[in-house]
Amino acid sequence: MKDINYQSVLDEIIHELAEFEDKGEVASYIPELAKVSPEKFGVYITGVEGQECYTGDYQERFSIQSISKVFALALAFKNMGESLWSRVGVEPSGDPFNSLVQLEHEKGIPRNPLINAGALVVCDVLISIFKNPKDELSAFVENLMGGPVNFNLKVFLSEKKHAYVNAALINLMKAFGNIKNDVEEVLDFYFYQCSMEMSCQELSKAFLLFANKGKIPLTNEQMIKEINSRRINAIMQTCGFYDEAGEFAYKVGLPGKSGVGGGIIAVNPGIYSVAVWSPKLNANGNSAKGMKFLEMLSAKTGSSIF
């Protein structure tokens, strides 16, 4: 980050984004998420050498939703190693995050851990490993972000009440023998992780290990193996945006992950991690303005890894 003044790049982008016509819509299939103000916008960039720059609502916590899938994956991969891949694949799905279509053909083995079906399998794995998986996951995330994580009970209950598609996914996988624990218990843990709330500042710090070979720069703690960090970045790159993963690679060129709360995290290995939040989503369920912002950031700073 040394040769570029990221704060002035950020200011320039904010100025240019004033012209951006945001046609996105706030997620409403989880009714509680629809209550968030659509105009919120925050950014936080953290460099591996401690640099920071930010703008807007970067301190406000929001529902991280599917971004949590990366934390759960990191914890499961740390404990299971390569054997995790007998339960879930590492191929992009090219389908929406909650799609059922491939699951029947592929006998209950989800394409990857970042679509809902794959994340449910990861939750099942964590329940089999830990006595208190919620506490283990929270502790893992808190260690990464350096403070307590918030859990939003209203979002949790709201999603649980409208869980028809996730219930269908997990029951289909249970029928194929790829869910070992009680389906209600797995769904409950999945909704718990999706209901975690973090700010752009906290998210950007929590993802810095993926820019730093699996180590937290501040404490130098090796949280996951370097090779695992590289592999998770590869999965984020190819699968982090579902049926828009190709477009994100093309326009932004960084590993990343989105959530229906409007957050996106992206990692520039060896350099920085960036979190952006704007609740209005495009048709693929990814933050419309967040995608545009990252495209501009990557172009202006030459960040694409390609």
Ligand SMILES: NC(=O)CC[C@H](N)C(=O)O
């Ligand atoms: N893409 C997302 O953020 C989806 C997460 C959401 N909790 C769901 O299962 O539908």
